[in-house]
Each structure stands twice: as structure tokens, then as C-alpha cells.
Amino acid sequence: MGEAKLYVIPGSHPSRCAMLMLERKGIPFKRVDLMPVISKGVLRAMRFPDNTVPALKLEGRRIQGSREIARELERIQPDPPLFPADPDLGVQVADAERWGDTFQQKPRRFSWWAFKRDRAPMASYSEGARLGIPVGLAVKTGGPIVSLSARFNEATDENVRADLASLRRDLDRIDQWIADGVMAGGEPNVADFQIAPSVRLAMTFDDLRPYIEQRPAGRLAIGLIPDFAGRTPPVFPPEWLEPLKA
Numbered sequence: 001m002g003e004a005k006l007y008v009i010p011g012s013h014p015s016r017c018a019m020l021m022l023e024r025k026g027i028p029f030k031r032v033d034l035m036p037v038i039s040k041g042v043l044r045a046m047r048f049p050d051n052t053v054p055a056l057k058l059e060g061r062r063i064q065g066s067r068e069i070a071r072e073l074e075r076i077q078p079d080p081p082l083f084p085a086d087p088d089l090g091v092q093v094a095d096a097e098r099w100g101d102t103f104q105q106k107p108r109r110f111s112w113w114a115f116k117r118d119r120a121p122m123a124s125y126s127e128g129a130r131l132g133i134p135v136g137l138a139v140k141t142g143g144p145i146v147s148l149s150a151r152f153n154e155a156t157d158e159n160v161r162a163d164l165a166s167l168r169r170d171l172d173r174i175d176q177w178i179a180d181g182v183m184a185g186g187e188p189n190v191a192d193f194q195i196a197p198s199v200r201l202a203m204t205f206d207d208l209r210p211y212i213e214q215r216p217a218g219r220l221a222i223g224l225i226p227d228f229a230g231r232t233p234p235v236f237p238p239e240w241l242e243p244l245k246a
């Protein structure tokens with residue numbers, strides 16, 4: 001097997017999902033760190049079909065998207081499995097994974113909304129990354145990247161406030177999957193790997209961590225990813241956090 005190459009953006013939660021799955025499968029890979037926005041051009045130039053990370057080059061094939069990568073890894077290296085053998089559980093896990101793919105958008109929007117207000121915390125998400133330029137410089141000159149990313153991801157006040165208002169329900173749903181053994185049921189599965197990085201990214205927000213860390217969802221995220229880089233000090237208007245308190 002030629003060396004796998006995984007293209008990521010520092011702090012990107014689906015990128016972390018792909019890294020976790022490659023590690024779980026014991027497939028060695030080289031991580032290539034890209035800057036947001038610039039990543040799009042690089043991936044196109046590399047002849048990937050789409051312009052998002054994670055993007056994986058594996059045995060000459062180009063696989064893009066965390067869910068596609070999960071399936072390809074399972075195909076080439078069935079052990080240890082990412083998908084449960086039991087068909088009923090398999091359906092539930094696949095449903096949770098699909099939901100997790102859309103849930104990704106919330107912590108993504110939180111990040112871009114926050115960086116639009118203050119770029120300084122961005123540096124902490126790039127700890128250990130190799131971007132080709134010093135992280136401090138990337139952050140200093142990163143205004144246009146942040147504006148564009150906030151726009152691409154519709155990180156508006158209205159959307160972020162709504163995302164926060166529904167976050168408690170999302171966490172309840174994840175906790176229920178954990179209670180039902182769909183997630184966190186022993187060997188980590190594809191739903192764990194898909195959802196935990198999103199929860200973990202949300203936990204890098206000082207505003208959100210207290211509402212997540214004591215929950216089963218929070219414990220799962222910390223357990224699978226103890227070392228997620230990044231921290232954002234309080235940033236959301238307090239009234240936007242009210243629904244989390246109820």
C-alpha cells in the first residue's frame with residue numbers, strides 16, 4: 001500500500017473524524033495542512049472532485065468527505081470494523097452518522113462567527129499545524145479568509161442564534177443514542193467518529209463547554225479526542241445562551 005495522504009484544515013472536525021478512522025484502521029498516513037479557502041484551490045488543482053476537506057489520496061484514488069472516507073476505509077481494511085455487524089444496529093448507526101454530517105455545520109458556524117469578531121483565538125486551533133507560513137502571520141492576514149468562510153457557511157447572527165437555541169436538543173439526541181448503545185457502545189463506530197469531533201469542537205468554546213462536558217456526549221468526545229487544539233473565550237451574547245440553561 002502506498003502512503004496515504006490526508007488533506008485537512010487545522011481545527012476541522014470532519015478532518016479529525018477522518019484522522020481518527022485512519023488511526024483506528026492502523027493505516028499510516030501523511031497529514032497535509034491547508035489554509036481554509038486556499039484549500040479549495042489546492043484540492044481542485046490536485047484533481048479532487050470537490051473542494052472540501054477531509055480529502056484522502058489512497059492507492060491512487062481520491063476520496064473526499066468524511067462519510068465516503070469511512071466507507072472506503074471499511075472496504076480496503078475491514079478490521080477493526082467501523083460499521084456494526086448487526087443489521088438493525090447498523091441502520092441506526094448509519095442514521096446517526098448521517099445526522100452527524102449535518103450537525104457538523106453548527107460548530108463550523110460558531111467558529112467562523114466567533115473569528116469574525118476576534119481572530120486571535122484562531123491561532124490556538126492551528127497548534128502543531130504546518131501551514132507553510134507562521135501561524136501568527138496567517139491569523140494576522142486572515143481577515144479575508146474569515147469573512148469569506150463566514151459567508152460560505154452562512155454564519156450570520158440569526159443562524160448562529162438559532163443553532164445555539166437548538167443545541168440542547170442536539171445534545172439530548174446524542175445522549176439518547178449513547179443510552180441506546182448506538183454510540184459509545186464499546187468499540188467506536190462510524191457514528192462515534194463522525195459526531196464526537198463536532199461535539200469536541202463545540203467544547204472548545206468557553207461559552208459552551210460547561211453545558212456539554214458533564215453529559216454523556218461530552219464524555220464521549222473527550223474520551224475519543226482528549227487533545228483537540230483550540231480555545232475560544234466567551235464570545236456569544238449571554239441571551240443567546242439562555243436556551244442551553246433550561
Ligand SMILES: N[C@@H](CCC(=O)N[C@@H](CS)C(=O)NCC(=O)O)C(=O)O
Pocket residue numbers: 009012013014015035036037038039040051052053054064065066067101104108149
Ligand atoms: N460534510 C463534509 C464537510 C466538509 C467540509 O465542509 N469541510 C470544511 C472544513 S470543516 C471545508 O473544507 N471548508 C472549506 C473552507 O473552509 O474553505 C464532510 O464531512 O467531509
